[in-house]
Amino acid sequence: MSSSTKRELGSNEEESELRRGPWTLEEDSLLIHYIACHGEGRWNMLAKSAELKRTGKSCRLRWLNYLKPDIKRGNLTPQEQLLILELHSKWGNRWSKIARHLPGRTDNEIKNYWRTRVQKQARQLNIESGSRRFIDAVKCFWMPRLLQKMEQDSSLSSYSSMTHMNFSNSVEASTSSMSTTSNIPYLPSPTPPQEGFIDAANANHFSIMSGPINPSSDLDSFKLSQLLEISEQVTCPPNVFENNVYNNPIQDNWYANTNNYGMQGQNMEPLQVMESYDIPQFDFQTTGSDWILDNMGDTLWNMDAI
Template sequence: MRGSVSPPNREEESDLRRGPWTREEDNLLLHYIARHGEGRWNLLAKCAGLKRTGKSCRLRWLNYLKPDVKRGNLSPQEQLLILELHYKWGNRWSKIAQHLPGRTDNEIKNYWRTRVQKQARQLNVESSSKRFLDVVRLFWMPALLQKTNSHDSTTSSIPSSITSPSTSSISPPSQDLINQEQLPNGYNSYEISSSSQSQLILSPDLGKPSEQREIAEAPIRADDNVEGLISSYDQSFDGNYFNNMGSPSYNIDGMDAMPALGVHDCTPSFLCHVDENDIVGHVVEDSFWTTGGLW
C-alpha cells in the first residue's frame, strides 16, 4: 500500500469542503507546498489542515496556484498551436498543454469547448470531423497567422486593428488603397480605407481588390456545399493557404471568423477582422509555416 493515509470515512467526507477555494485555503496550500513540496496529495491535504480532497488540492495547485501558470487570454500564437496540435492529437489536452508553457490542460480544454466547438456548431459541422478540421486549417489558422504577423511585426504596415468586413466584402470604388504589402508565402495584403473604416484584405497576387471584384462568385450560404470548395483548396495546397486565381474564399473575422463562414458573401479575397483585444502575450512557436506540409 502506498503511504499510510486511509481514505476519509463518512464523517470526514461530510466535513470536506467543496466549491471555490478561499484565499485562506490558497495560502495554506501555497505555504505547505513551499515548505514540503508537492505530491502525496491526500497526505498533503491532511497535513496542511485543508478540508479538501487530495485531488482537489492537486487541481488547485496545477491549474491556479503554481507559479508558472500563465494567466490571461491565449495569444494568437498559442491559439494556432492549439489548433495545430489538436489536429494531430485530438483531445489529448495534457499532451497539448505540454507544448504551451504556462497553460494548463484545463484551460486548453475550456478554450476548445467554448471557442472552437462554438464555431463548429455555428457551421453545423462536427468539431471532430475532417470537414471542420479543413475549415480550421484553411480559414481560421490563416486568420490567426495574420493576427500573429500584425502583432509581432513592429515594422509591419498591417494595421493592428482591422474592422469587420461588410457583407458586400469588396471595397466600393470610393475606398482608397492606402497600403499594399507583399507577405510571406506568396500573398499580398491591401489596406484600404473609407471614411468610416479600414479593411485589410489578404489575397494571392491577383491585383488590387477593386480588380478582384471582377471574378467574385455568388455568396455562399450556410447550406451551401463548403466541402467542394475545401477540396479545391486541398488540391492546390502547397504550403500556402491560398490557391490560384478564380477559386473562391470566404470572409473571415479572425477569432470570430467562423460564424461568417457560410453566411457572408464569398469573394476571391480573404478578409480578416482582427480584434486587438484578443492579442495578449507571446509564445515561441514559429514552426507553423515551416511545417506547412503537415497540413
C-alpha cells in the same frame, strides 16, 4: 459509485467534513505555504497535513491549474491558439499532451478554449468539430488568419528586426516549394502587406511543431519562423482552393448563407445543404476572396474576437 470513488471519499465522517466549490483566499494561502515548505506531491497527505478540508485531488487541481507560479493568466495569444489548432489536429483531445507544448498553460485551460471557442465556431458553421471538413476549415482559414494576425501584431509592436528577418526568410523558404497560386483572404488590414507578410502560398502550407517548445522561452516572443519551419507539413486538400464553386448551384446556396455566420453566438438556421458535402469547396481563385472577406473578415475568422 465506483470503488475508486469510495476510496477517494473515505468514510462518511470524513466526507461530511470535506469542502467543495470555490477555494477561499485562506485555503489558497494554506496550500501555497505548505507547498513552498514541503514541495508538491503526495496530495492526500498534503491535504491532511496542511489542514485543508479538501481532497488530495482537489488540492492538486487547484495548484496545477491556478496557484502554480508559472501559470500564465490572460487570453491565449494568436501563437498559442495556432499551436493548439495544429497540435489538436495532430493529437485530438489529448489536452495534457497539448498543454505540455504551451508553457504556463494548463490542460484545463486549453480544453475550455477548445470547447468554448473552437467548437462554438464549428457549431455555427454547422460542421461537426473533429470532422474532416472542420479540420480543413481550421487549416485553410483559421490558421492562416492566426498567422496573419501574428505578423500584424509583430509589425505593430517593437518586434526585433532580427526576429522579423527570420520570419521573412522562413516565408521565402517555405513558399519556394509551393505550387498553388490561390489568394488567401486577408483580414482588413490597417497597414499594407509588407515583405514577409503571410501570403496565399504559405497559408496553404503549414508546419506542425514536432517537439516541445523550450519551456524557458516566452511564447509572446515566440519566433514565427519556428512555427513555419519545424516538422511535418499540413497541406490543404487541392480542392479546397481550386474548385470553382460557382459551377455548383448548391454551393451558391451555401455561400449565400454565409452571411449568417456571426462570431458571437448569433442564431442561424441549420444549413441543410452543407450536409451533402464532405468538404466545403472553398474557392479563392475564381471568386477572389470577397465572400470570405465579407463574411468572415469581421465575424467568424476574426481572431480578435476570439
